[in-house]
Amino acid sequence: MRRTSFETLQCPIARSLDRVGEWWSILILRDAYLGATRFDQFQKSLGIAPNILTRRLVALVEAGMFEKHRYSDHPPRDEYRLTDRGRDFRPVLWALLAWGNRHLAPEGPSVVIVDAETGTLADPVLMDRTSLRPLKAPAFRTAPGPAANDDTHRRHALPTTHSTIPAIHRAARPTGGTHV
């Protein structure tokens, strides 16, 4: 996980990625939501190298997503239990799942979300809890919040359509270098 600057990390998306934004971490969380708590359960499911798994589990504990609980003293063995913060990440994963099913599953969905009691298929959509409208652009947009710094304000001042990019943006191109 590489940081460009602390400035960038004011963005809640960047901060979130800094904690869990890694392929393996997200698949470890996926398996945790399915009931995995132990090293070999994760390892078996993911086919991941032990040293990488160890590193990711430590990072997820540090990020406050897991709590470590010793379940055996001889030999010493820990299990990884989801914290509230870790559990609360599940809708993010499910939003990702829904997108994957829509765009990357031409053969049909291999995993779906269902009502745990009735088995009825759910249709996941991110909504505004109050107005019950789907959270989509252009009806909704992001805006600087109360704790926004200059960087966040500047980022939200970008033109919203490519046809209205002012000349000043073109002038900002660094000289030299092969740009795509």
Add this chain to the structure above:
Amino acid sequence: MRRTSFETLQCPIARSLDRVGEWWSILILRDAYLGATRFDQFQKSLGIAPNILTRRLVALVEAGMFEKHRYSDHPPRDEYRLTDRGRDFRPVLWALLAWGNRHLAPEGPSVVIVDAETGTLADPVLMDRTSLRPLKAPAFRTAPGPAANDDTHRRHALPTTHSTIPAIHRAARPTGGTHV
């Protein structure tokens, strides 16, 4: 982006990560949603090395998130426009944003989602479009879908609480190695 096996990639979460599951890609999409289309806009916002940015933009075009459009012939310059697939990823980012605001912003939110017309603050929650219930465990869970293979079925057969892990899982521990 490393693949363990195509088996793993049946999972819609793993497939999604395989396309966009990289810190920079997600921040590039974030900036695209704010109106960035050009190399130097992304570069300025992200402070990213040009070679890494080039690689990520190419990957996002290959993943079908962006389409390249030439906007200048002398010098040759392209801009990156979001496709339907790319635009449809926005709620995933917003779910991540909401989680970051809840768990990683002790000083208050720096970015919020608002109604674009009224500026009213939105309260993002992943819901079932039909029943309008929040998609949370244990009321909802994932289940193998119509296209599920053995691996997906096996993953969903994991015990759901750590107190009921059967002995066979413990026996699956590989010998040797320092496990956490």
